[in-house]
Amino acid sequence: MKKVLFKSVPFNKDHITLALESGVDAIIVAQEDVEKVRSLARCTVLAQDAMPVIAFASKKDEEEAVSRLAKGEDVVIARGWEIIPIENLLAQSDNVTVEVATLDEAKLAAGILERGVNAVVVLPEGAEELKRIVAELKLSQGRLELVPATVTAVEHAGLGHRVCVDTMSVMKTGQGMLVGNSSAFTFLVHAETERNEYVAARPFRVNAGAVHAYVVMPGDRTTYLEELAAGEEVLIVGHDGSTALATVGRCKVEVRPMLLIKARVGGTEGAVFLQNAETIRVVRRDGSPVSVVALKEGDEILVRTDAAGRHFGMRIQEDIKEG
Template sequence: MKKVLFSGVPFDKGEITLALESGVDAVIVEREHVASVQALSKIQVLAAEDQPYVLLSSKADEEEAVRLLGQGREVILREGWEIIPVENILAQSDRLAVEAASLDRARLAAGILERGVETVVVLPGAAEDLKTIVRELKLSQGTMELETATITAVTSAGLGHRVCVDTMSLLKSGQGMLVGNSSAFTFLINAETESNPYVAPRPFRINAGAVHAYAAMPGDRTTYLDELKTGTEVLIVGADGSTTLATVGRCKVEIRPMLLIEAECNGKMGTLFLQNAETIRMVRTDGRPVSVVDLKAGDKVLCRTDQAGRHFGMRITEEIKE
């Protein structure tokens, strides 16, 4: 996840308010305005006069930036930077920050050498795109390749503790979490976005499965559903493979009747326990949610397959059978 700062120089109260509402990590203002901005929000406010700016106008400037970063100091490249010098610096340090005067420049900075710079400092000229920049750089986790799983069986599985993940975000139809009994085979579980005659939609909620199940997390990690707690950032995946982040507001663990879902994808078998209720939905290959009570053998749903092998949620190379 990138850091996004806003440079409020010259000072404009409206732009500072927009920056605070957009969710930037910090704002930069002239020293005389630091105290007044600090009074508006619990956010880091930096004095422009103290920032380590470097203008890349020669090879010597590039070398100076590398030298400063090598000493553990911060560096912000002034707008006007070009890709090749930034690539050269990134090859030697991950902690680089650059200014960006437009949405396109922010996107460019975030993608250099595929991993991009660590921090983007948005200039006032890009203020109107600030919310888009924050959403793309701080929330988006890129695109994930989803696959088609064929349901092979749906059977009653008795009672079990299931986890409702209530997030601080309103999700859309086709969005949810990747969950499975194995980290090597996870299913896209749709948020409770759909209406039915008995229960109102709860688009902030993913009724994700049994406590022991794996959930795909940001940063190529997994966690058990039972380990999720208030404040945890979870990976939200859309039917089109797009990803974003949501923060857990609370988790509800309750005993409910469960279903065992079994499926196959390219010769791999995957399973998952989900609550036996109409409001719990997986996602069809066309992006439409399908209730687990309507699932039958032969139906197609979205999934993700991977190599087995996790230790405390981190990928490892080891012979594991789950």
């Protein structure tokens, strides 16, 4: 996740209000305007002198930036930068910050050398695209590859403790969380975005599965559903593999009747325990949700396959079999 700062020089209250509503990490203003911003919201405000700007007009400018970064100084590379000089900086520092004014520039900066800059400073001329820039650099976690799996079993599994994850975000049709018995085979469990004649939609909620199940988290991690807690960031995944961050508002663990759902991709089979209720859905290969009540053998649903092997949620190299 990249840092997004917004520069409002000269001072523009409308732009600053937009930046605060967008969720930027900090706002840069002239020294005399710092207290004005602090009166609007609890946020990080930086005087522009604290982050001097270096324009790359020659190799000497690049060398100056390298030297100042090596000393631990915070500098910003002026808009108009080119990829090769930024690559040179990234080879020597993890604290590279560049100016941008468009979403395309922000995405380019975030992807250089596959790890990108640490932060971008959005200039006033980029205000129109600020919300999209924040969503791309702070909420998106890239794309995950989802594949269709063939359902091989849907079986009653008795009572169990299941975890209902209520987030502070509203999800759309086709979005949910990746959950499974194995970190190497997770099912896209759909958010409660659909309403029926008995139950209203709860688009902030994923009724995610049994307490013991793995859930895919930001940063290529997993955790057990039972360990999720309010304030923690979780990974929301779309049927197209797109990702976003959401913050847990609360988790509800309750005893409910459960179903065991198994599916296969090639020679690999995975499983997940989900509540036996019409509102609980997985996702068809075309992105449409299907209730576990209607699910049957032979149906195709979306899953993610991966290499097994996790220790405290972190990927490790180990011979392991999870069922």
